[in-house]
Amino acid sequence: MLYTQRYDDYTLPGGGIDEGENQVEGLIRELAEETGAQNIHNVKAFGMYEEFRPWYKEDFDIVQMRSYCYTCDIDEELGETNLEDYEVKNGMKAVWINVHDAIKHNLDTIKNSDKKGMSIERETFLLSLIRDELLSS
Template sequence: MSAHLGTFTAPGLPADGRVVERTAVRGVLFDGPRLLLLGSRHGDFKFPGGGVEAGESFAAALVREFQEECAYDGVVVGAELGTTREEVAAEDTEYEVFGMTSHYFACSGGTAMGAQQLEGYEAELELTPRWVTVAEALAANRGVLDSGVGVMRWLVRETAVLSWLAARTE
């Protein structure tokens, strides 16, 4: 059974607001003590992954995300480690709340292949696959959080998951 790794709710959301839901998958891929993460130009790190498309299995979505974001092929998706839940103000005027449940999976294998296929915001943030230890990524994320730099909403979520991993890998 997987663990619930945290719920992150933005302040000021309407209690009865219409919610648009999204399901996402994220990969936890270790090579010894190092973890494959995406570093941004701000110096923070996020787990590879993203939204599950209609008709796509969690495993297929995660394999696709590793190919697109990390240019990594042949990743094997294993057991689900845990989930997070986020609720923030929706950017779509039809809804007030954007709710996303992210499923984190243990992954293994894989080899580097061609070039990344990043979405616009990912390219703007200069997301780059990097092998770092959990402690390095956690320190970097905490530093960016403390700096007040305007970063993507994933920072709080990913820092919480890194903290959870740190408690299990020390």
């Protein structure tokens, strides 16, 4: 997962799809860039999360976002990350953390922090879904 100091939350790696990429290629690139994941394979679709958010650019008040979620296998050892400038400034770093601990932390941040980001509700929902659907068996 990713821990972001600015928002004091745990999130799943992710981001936009570059021109010419399909979703799986975007997943592999983003996962490698943000976490240093190596040997990404056995990629399987898990689901899609749709949300509407306030938008900060002219001509639009809201934006529709679709987050496509996948499972995959990676090597246990992570390589070097290639974070974007804003990710570095936000204090983002890849971490291994138990999903139950990440959910508990995020719920505490939602309840008690005024610095939470806009993604924490989505991320906590997805982490709970992962816990319930992938880890319960």
